[in-house]
Amino acid sequence: MREALREAVGEALGAAVRDARALGGGDINDAWRVTLADGAAVFVKTNEGAPADMFAVEARGLAWLAEAPPVRDGTLRVPEVLAVGERFLALELLESGPRVADFDARLGRGLAALHRAAPAGFGLDHANYIGRLPQSNAPAEDWATFYRRERLEPQLAMATEKGLLSAGLRRRFDALFAALPERVGPAEAPARLHGDLWGGNLHVDAAGGPALIDPAVYGGHREMDLAMMRLFGGFGRRVFDAYAEAWPLAPGHEARVPLYQLYPLLVHVNLFGGGYLGSVERALDAVL
Structure with a gap:
């Protein structure tokens, strides 16, 4: 860690950095275990090229998740925000331990309770980021409008600007948008979403319980988090069963999984390139 960052972190935390x-594990940011002069250990992520508000909105997202009952009662953990600056975010250090026997069941029940802690509407009162990509959260009256306007359309525009999206693929998305109000499922209240829930953003804390990190939060359809969890693996069958026991999903949810995987797949196209376009095509095949 550069000396200027060490000084900024130490000043924000009220104790000099003794060791970093x-x-x-970080694709976007650098990650550090920082020991302070008073002996305390904290987790710090840094990025000297980050947008000025990136860490501040992540801190707001962690605090937003922490308001939910399953975090307050300890079913799920979210790291406490200790300090934030334009180039760093200092968090409670969550040490790791072996998973408790009912880890998957706790995670499933905890996610259901998190989603039930409904926000005011679809969207959020501020924009944030998914990975290093900007994520608009302008509120919408209904989920189909929000999903098209705030999730799929911006990623399609970005992919088009990068020269990654063919005219034929764009026409397929236009066909999807025409049918989207009928495809998104029965109307539900907005859920409090983590927003980027792949296996790398699930942590096991020192007590063996589930902790959620690196969110991209907003109010949305709860099947978004669940579809993301199924995209790259890392979550056992018991997680989904426990979720359904706590809060059953609406009919047709299995058929909607590829629909709700389109957003993270497009994000991956824009982050990592056209190698993910085949997965986008296959997801569209399943929903059109």
Whole structure:
């Protein structure tokens, strides 16, 4: 960690940085285990090229999740925000331990309770980021409008600007948009979403319980988080069964999985390139 960042982190935390050890696993940011002069250990992520508000809105997202009952009662953990600056975010250090026997069931029940902590509407009162991509959350009156306007359309525009989206693929999305109000499922209240819930953003804390990190929060359809969880693996069958026991899903939810995987797949196209376009095509095949 550069000296200027060490000084900024120490000043924000009220104790000088004695040691900063690099941690692996971050695609977007650098991650550090920081030991302070008073002996306290904290987790710090840094990015000297980050947009000025990126860490601030992540901190707001963590706090928004922490308001929910399953975090307050300890079913789920979310790291506490300790300090934030334009180039860093300092969080409670969540040490890891072996999973408790009912880890998957706790995670499933906890996610259902998190989703039930309904926000005011579809969207959020501020924009944020998914990975390093901007994510608009302008409120919408209904979920189909929000999903098209705030999720799929911006990613399609970005992919078009990068020269990754063919005219034929764009026409297929236009066909989907014409049918979207009938495809999104029965009307439901907005859910409090993590927003980027792949296996890398699930952590096991020192007590062996589930913790959620690196969110991209908003009020949306609860099947969005569940579809993302199924996209790249990392979640056991018991997680989904426990979720359904706590809050059964609406009829047709299995058929909607590829619909709600389109957003993270398009995000991956824009983050990592056209190698994900085949997955986008296959998801469209399943919903058109």
